[in-house]
Every structure is written in C-alpha cells, then in structure tokens.
Amino acid sequence: MPRQKASRGAASAFQQVQRQARTLLMNLRKDIRSKESVLNKLKEEEARLESMIGRGGAGAKAVSGGPRGRVNWRNVLSALPKQFKAADVRNVRGVKQKRPSEIFAAITRWIDAGAARRRARGVYERV
Numbered sequence: 234m235p236r237q238k239a240s241r242g243a244a245s246a247f248q249q250v251q252r253q254a255r256t257l258l259m260n261l262r263k264d265i266r267s268k269e270s271v272l273n274k275l276k277e278e279e280a281r282l283e284s285m286i287g288r289g290g291a292g293a294k295a296v297s298g299g300p301r302g303r304v305n306w307r308n309v310l311s312a313l314p315k316q317f318k319a320a321d322v323r324n325v326r327g328v329k330q331k332r333p334s335e336i337f338a339a340i341t342r343w344i345d346a347g348a349a350r351r352r353a354r355g356v357y358e359r360v
Contacts, residue, residue, distance in 0.1 A: 304328060306339045310348055316358050 309325045322328060322336050340357060343349035352358045 304331065304339075306342065307348075309339070310343055310359060313359060316352060316356060318355055318357070 304327055309322060309328055312325050313321055319333070319336055319340065322340065323331070328336065340349065344351060344357075347360060349357050349359055
C-alpha cells in the first residue's frame with residue numbers, strides 16, 4: 234500500500250507541473266500575440282511614414298526579401314499590347330518577380346472572365 238500513495242503523490246506532483254507549464258504556455262502565447270499586435274502597428278506606421286517621404290514602402294520590403302505585395306492583374310492586362318505572350322506579362326512593372334505559375338494563373342483567369350482569349354500556343358489576345 235505505501236507504494237500506491239507514493240505513486241499518487243508523484244502523479245499529482247506531475248499534474249501540478251503540467252498545470253503550471255500549461256499556464257505559462259498560455260501566458261506566453263498571450264504575450265506573443267500582444268507583441269505581434271504592437272509590431273504590426275509599428276509596421277503600418279513605418280509604411281505610412283515611408284509613403285509620406287515618397288519611398289512607398291518598397292525599400293524595406295526589398296531589403297528583407299519578402300513578398301512584393303499584391304498585383305492588380307486588371308491593370309497588368311490593360312498595360313499589355315493587343316496580342317501578347319507570357320513573356321510580355323513578365324515585362325510589366327511589378328510582375329517581374331512573380332512565379333510562372335502565378336502569371337499563367339492570371340492569364341487563365343483573364344480567359345475565364347472573357348477579358349482575353351487564346352490565339353495560338355503561347356499567344357493571347359486582349360478582348
């Protein structure tokens with residue numbers, strides 16, 4: 234019988250440690266969320282200030298190597314000649330760093346929307 238009491242005591246001590254660890258983990262996650270919120274606000278303020286001085290926020294993103302941001306594909310289509318190839322799409326400003334899969338996905342969306350049509354293999358036409 235004494236062994237069972239010892240094992241129960243060990244189990245309850247382990248449960249207490251688990252409970253404490255769970256509480257610490259929850260507090261840590263809460264701290265991380267609050268710090269991420271502050272960081273996001275600071276990044277927004279940085280972008281606002283950069284746009285005020287005319288840099289547009291591109292400088293910080295180019296240095297970090299992060300994504301370049303969203304592309305307005307309608308504007309890209311309007312900047313293309315009447316007949317174009319995927320290589321022409323890549324030459325439009327802001328699309329140079331996009332993957333080929335993203336470019337072909339955009340062309341497919343244009344075709345599905347009726348904004349472009351396929352003329353021949355690799356040749357498309359604005360409608």
